[in-house]
Amino acid sequence: MKVIDIKNLTKIYNESEVKVKAVDGISLSFEQGEFAAIVGPSGSGKTTLLNLIGGLDKPTQGEISVDGTDIGGLNSSQLIDFRLRNIGFVFQAYNLIPVLTAKENVEFIMELQGKKRIERDERSIELLSAVGLGERVNARPSKLSGGQQQRVAVARALASKPKFILADEPTANLDSKSTETLLNIMEQLNKEENITFIFSTHDQRVVKKARRVITVEDGRVVSDEKRN
Amino acid sequence: MIWNISWKNVWRNKARSLVVVCAVTLGTISGVFVAGMMNGWVDQRIRSAVYTEVSHIKIQNPKYLINEELKHTIPNITEISDFLNNSDKVSAWTKHTKIIAMASTSRGSTALNLKGINVDEEIQVSNVKDFIVDNGGDYFESGFKNPIVISEKTADQLRLINYIISQELLDSITDLGADANLISSLSSIKNKRFITEKKFKAQLESILKPNDIKELGAQIMKLAKNYKVRSKIVFTFSGMNGEMSYQSFRVCGIYKTNNAMFDQMNAFVKEENIATVAGFMPNDYHEISIILKDDKENLTSFKDELSSKFPNTSVMTWKELAPDAGMMADFMKIYYYIIMGVIFFALAFGIINTMLMAVLERIKELGMLMAVGMNKKRVFSMIMLETIFLTLVGSIVGMLLGGALIVIFGKIGMNFASVQEGFEAFGWSAMVYPSIDLSFFLGVTIMVIIIAILSSVIPARKALKLNPVEAIRTE
Numbered sequence: 001m002k003v004i005d006i007k008n009l010t011k012i013y014n015e016s017e018v019k020v021k022a023v024d025g026i027s028l029s030f031e032q033g034e035f036a037a038i039v040g041p042s043g044s045g046k047t048t049l050l051n052l053i054g055g056l057d058k059p060t061q062g063e064i065s066v067d068g069t070d071i072g073g074l075n076s077s078q079l080i081d082f083r084l085r086n087i088g089f090v091f092q093a094y095n096l097i098p099v100l101t102a103k104e105n106v107e108f109i110m111e112l113q114g115k116k117r118i119e120r121d122e123r124s125i126e127l128l129s130a131v132g133l134g135e136r137v138n139a140r141p142s143k144l145s146g147g148q149q150q151r152v153a154v155a156r157a158l159a160s161k162p163k164f165i166l167a168d169e170p171t172a173n174l175d176s177k178s179t180e181t182l183l184n185i186m187e188q189l190n191k192e193e194n195i196t197f198i199f200s201t202h203d204q205r206v207v208k209k210a211r212r213v214i215t216v217e218d219g220r221v222v223s224d225e226k227r228n
Numbered sequence: 229m230i231w232n233i234s235w236k237n238v239w240r241n242k243a244r245s246l247v248v249v250c251a252v253t254l255g256t257i258s259g260v261f262v263a264g265m266m267n268g269w270v271d272q273r274i275r276s277a278v279y280t281e282v283s284h285i286k287i288q289n290p291k292y293l294i295n296e297e298l299k300h301t302i303p304n305i306t307e308i309s310d311f312l313n314n315s316d317k318v319s320a321w322t323k324h325t326k327i328i329a330m331a332s333t334s335r336g337s338t339a340l341n342l343k344g345i346n347v348d349e350e351i352q353v354s355n356v357k358d359f360i361v362d363n364g365g366d367y368f369e370s371g372f373k374n375p376i377v378i379s380e381k382t383a384d385q386l387r388l389i390n391y392i393i394s395q396e397l398l399d400s401i402t403d404l405g406a407d408a409n410l411i412s413s414l415s416s417i418k419n420k421r422f423i424t425e426k427k428f429k430a431q432l433e434s435i436l437k438p439n440d441i442k443e444l445g446a447q448i449m450k451l452a453k454n455y456k457v458r459s460k461i462v463f464t465f466s467g468m469n470g471e472m473s474y475q476s477f478r479v480c481g482i483y484k485t486n487n488a489m490f491d492q493m494n495a496f497v498k499e500e501n502i503a504t505v506a507g508f509m510p511n512d513y514h515e516i517s518i519i520l521k522d523d524k525e526n527l528t529s530f531k532d533e534l535s536s537k538f539p540n541t542s543v544m545t546w547k548e549l550a551p552d553a554g555m556m557a558d559f560m561k562i563y564y565y566i567i568m569g570v571i572f573f574a575l576a577f578g579i580i581n582t583m584l585m586a587v588l589e590r591i592k593e594l595g596m597l598m599a600v601g602m603n604k605k606r607v608f609s610m611i612m613l614e615t616i617f618l619t620l621v622g623s624i625v626g627m628l629l630g631g632a633l634i635v636i637f638g639k640i641g642m643n644f645a646s647v648q649e650g651f652e653a654f655g656w657s658a659m660v661y662p663s664i665d666l667s668f669f670l671g672v673t674i675m676v677i678i679i680a681i682l683s684s685v686i687p688a689r690k691a692l693k694l695n696p697v698e699a700i701r702t703e
Contacts, residue, residue, distance in 0.1 A: 056599055056697045077603060084601025091700060095596035099236035104229070111229045112601055160601070 003163055003196055004030040004053060009062035011048050011219075022048040024219035025062070030164070033194040035187065037201050037210035045219040046200040047168060053198065054087050054166045055079045067163055084112055088157030090167035094149040096141040102128060102152045103137040109159045127155040131185050147178025154186060164196035171203045183209050230606060234613035237586070238621070248582045249622040255571040256626020257633070260672070263564035264634035264662035265642070270556045272486070272657045277550035279355045280485050283517035285531055286549055290542040292514055296328060298468050301512040303540050308516065311537065317530050319521045320352035323513040325499055327506055329465035331378075335387035335423070340378075342463060344499035344508075353517050356483050356496065364482035365457035374501045375480035376461060379491035383482050384425075388459050391428035391452040393418050400451055401444060410440050414448070428452065455482050468507035475505045486657035561668075568672055572679045575619075579680070583615050583687035594691050595699020608688045615684035616677055623676040627669050634662045 011023040022045045030036060038046045051057040052064060055071045064071050066086055074082055083089075096105045106124040115123075128137050131151035133144075141149050150170060157165045167186075171179040187209055189195050199206055207213055215223040238245050278284055287308065292300035302308065305323070312321045325344035330337060347368045351357050357367040361380055368375055383389050393414050402411060413435045422428035432441060432448065459479050467473040477497055485491055502508075520526050527545050534543045547554025587594070598607065641659045644651060648658035 051697050054599075080598065080601055080603045083599065084603075089596075089600050091596065093592070093700075095592065095700065097233065097593060097597075099233060099240055104232075108229055108233075109600060112606070156600075 001032045002029050003032050003034075003067060004028075004198075005063075005065045006053070007063045009049070009052060009064060010060050011045075011052060011057065012060045021219050023052065023059075026216075026219070026221055027062075028214065028221065028224070030196060030198060032196055033190065034212055035190045035197050035210055036212040036214060037199045037207050038214045038216060039200075039202055039207055040216035041202070044216045046216045048219075049216065050166050050168055050198070050200045054089065055083050084109070084160060086163045088160060088162035088165040090150070090153050090157050090165060090170045092169040092172045094141070094146070094153050094173075096149055096152055096156070098141050101138045101140055102133060102144065102155075105141070105152055106155045106159045109156055113160055123159060124155070127158050128152070130158075130189065131155045132181070145178065147174050147181060150174060150178070150182055151185060154182070154189075158189070158195070164198060167197060167199045167201075169201055169203070170199065171201065171206055176205070179203070179205050230610050231613060234610050235617055237610075237614050238617045241586070241589075244582060244585065245618060248578055248618055249625070251578055252575055252619055252622025253626040253629070255575050256568075256623045256672070256676075257630040259568045259571045260627055260630025260664070260668075261633050261662065263567055263668065264630070264638075264664040265660055266560060267564065267664050267668075268638065268660045268662040269656060270553075270560050271663055272661065274546075274553050274557055276486050276657070277553035278519075278523075278546050280359070281487060281490050282546050282549040283353055284520045284523045284527060284546055285518040285534065286544050287516040287518070287534065287538070288514065288542045288544070290540075293542055296326070298327060298466075298506065298508075298512075298514075301508075301514055302516060304538055305511045305513060305516075308534075308538055308541070311534075312516070312518065315530075317520055317522070317526045319519045320349070321516060321518040322346055322349035322353045323499075324515045324517065325502065325506070325508055325512065326514040327463075327465050327502065329463040331382070331386060331461050331463050331495070333386045333388065333459065333461055336385055338382060338385040340382060340463075340495045341493045342465070342502065343494060343496050344502045345496050346499055350496070353519050356485065359483040359485045360481045361455070361484050363453075364455045364484075365480050367481050367483075368498065370458075370480045372458070372478055372480065374475070374477045375498065376477035377481040377483060377496040378461070378479060379494065380455075380482050380484040381488060381491040382495060383455060383479070386459075386461060387423055388456045388461075388479060388482075389425075390454050390456065391422040391425065391449070392454050393420065393448075393452055397448070397451040401448065404444065404447060406440070406444060410436065410444070422452075425449070455479075457482070465506070467505065468512075473505050473507075475502060477501070486652055488652040564664075564668060565671060565675065568675055572675060576679055576683045579615060579619055579683040580686055582618070583611065583684060584690060586614065587611065587687045587691045591694060591699045595694055595696045598694065599696040599700060604692050607691055611688040611691055612681055612684040615687070616680040619676050619680040619683070620673075623672065627672060631664075631669065634664055637662045 006026060006028045009023055009026045010021065013020045013022055026049065038049060040046045048057065052059050055074070059072055069082070071079065071082060097108065100108065103124045106127055107120045110120045110123065125134070125137060128134055131154055133148060133151055133155070136144060136148065141152070144152065171182060174182065183206060186197055190197055199210065201207065211227050213225045213227070214221055287302060289300040289302050312318050322345065327342045327344070329340055329342045331340045356377070360367055364380070367377060380389070395418070398411055398414060398418070401414065416435060417431060422431060428449070432445065457479050460476050461479065462474060462476045464472060464474055483491070520530060531543050531545050547557065594607065638661050641661050644658045644660065651658045
């Protein structure tokens with residue numbers, strides 16, 4: 001089942017009268033349960049592509065449909081709501097809310113979705129246990145290591161029960177041990193829960209684990225390799 | 229949870245928030261306390277206007293207002309009396325005769341408003357009785373013939389105050405810690421009578437050291453003051469028939485209110501002691517003073533009722549008779565809010581600055597919140613709540629401390645003795661007891677919330693303009 005269907009996607013930035021084609025006519029689709037990595041050198045357009053898929057940026061041309069909805073046709077407030085209900089985000093710099101505990105950070109998304117307290121309580125503890133932080137639910141981000149913070153970020157991304165998770169260079173700031181742990185957790189969630197993960201990365205450790213590797217250069221897909 | 233985040237965000241940069249909180253606290257304390265002080269003054273002025281000077285409502289002959297001749301007495305006095313006796317809105321009332329007379333003693337003279345009163349009724353309406361000074365006799369309690377109550381100011385003008393260093397004074401001063409030198413200096417003028425304050429002061433300055441005068445001068449002046457109660461005063465005035473009449477009175481009491489002007493003008497005698505010689509008939513009165521049970525509720529309506537029932541009289545409320553106090557009563561509440569408004573307006577700039585810094589240093593986090601699905605309304609609410617919390621904390625602490633100061637100084641009072649004369653010339657007491665309505669605090673709280681909401685607009689707009697993609701990438 002196709003979760004994301006991208007047709008002829010183009011994004012042009014107008015920077016001081018010079019037009020930069022960050023994404024140049026990409027067509028791609030992602031199935032439910034994929035564990036895919038978008039790779040490429042710096043400036044190749046992988047982050048722009050990820051932002052377009054996540055509805056954070058608007059395409060200049062082309063179509064992105066998520067579960068049948070053309071997100072190019074949504075206005076900015078519809079897009080915010082769409083992101084809240086359909087997409088989970090994991091950022092390079094974790095971006096947790098520093099004044100909230102791990103559990104509250106996870107709960108917060110569910111509160112935005114209007115979920116009841118009991119459900120929030122149960123699910124946030126369940127998710128934090130799943131990422132191996134069952135003992136640290138009440139710790140603030142400043143008391144957690146980088147790897148632990150990124151695991152909280154993964155739990156937060158999962159909290160809204162999204163259709164897929166976009167992770168922009170999630171391991172860039174982590175040491176090898178933390179990267180290993182994080183990747184194992186995401187792989188396990190992918191296999192057991194059939195959750196779709198799409199990474200942008202140039203970390204070979206992520207590329208090794210990925211079951212599909214899409215290579216982007218100069219805004220175009222130069223290879224799309226599926227592995228078993 | 230937005231409330232939770234907002235509250236926690238306020239304390240993220242403790243030092244910065246505390247600076248704003250302290251500024252708001254200090255601003256609120258000063259605003260609340262100044263309002264309390266002014267309110268205390270106004271309350272005192274109104275109480276003095278009503279219970280000492282003019283009562284709630286006064287009825288007079290309209291012609292008397294134009295020309296204060298004795299013949300312009302109040303018409304229909306019997307009907308008015310019956311009406312007032314039967315009205316359930318009236319707490320107390322009394323009638324006065326009023327004569328403008330020249331008062332003289334062997335040493336001085338002055339013009340006075342001689343009010344003929346019924347003592348039993350008068351004490352229900354006026355509190356002049358409470359202002360009889362220490363050692364200044366009493367309020368018509370002595371049994372002698374033709375008693376009169378005059379003010380200290382009048383006594384001074386008629387030279388009825390003198391200054392004596394008595395043995396009692398020396399004893400009291402010794403108790404206060406005066407040394408032997410001072411006592412021996414004072415003893416040199418023991419029992420000598422000084423007939424003016426000026427001469428006594430000059431004498432003290434010549435025999436005492438400047439330091440002693442600074443420390444004990446005021447106390448010595450007060451203790452040496454000797455009122456010549458029972459002195460005779462002769463009044464000259466033109467009676468009902470227009471001929472010059474004379475009547476002598478003996479001072480039975482000396483009063484001093486907070487209003488120097490009132491004191492200078494008014495002396496009180498029993499109505500029966502002046503009626504015959506002035507030629508008043510039994511129902512000849514120049515003014516009726518009324519105290520209402522509930523003046524806030526009934527003042528205007530009762531005035532209108534009286535005016536329409538007795539159209540040939542002039543009915544005036546205290547707000548018209550003491551327009552300064554009336555104006556203050558109506559205007560001061562607004563004025564307190566203006567004071568608070570100005571303070572908070574100035575503080576708003578500090579609040580805006582702090583919140584802008586708070587937004588700018590959290591660009592990445594705000595971008596993340598918008599990326600993961602926090603809509604603009606929620607982002608706006610979060611920043612608005614943060615501003616409200618930040619401002620409200622300071623103002624609540626400020627209101628509590630300001631309120632506590634009002635309660636403390638409301639009990640012990642604040643003495644502005646150094647400017648006493650200037651104050652009393654306008655009918656203001658030099659002793660202020662700050663007070664404030666609880667509703668004022670509610671008003672201030674609402675005001676703080678409004679100011680906080682307005683102050684949050686600029687920082688919140690800044691946050692809403694963020695592009696999540698760019699915000700997340702900001703290092």
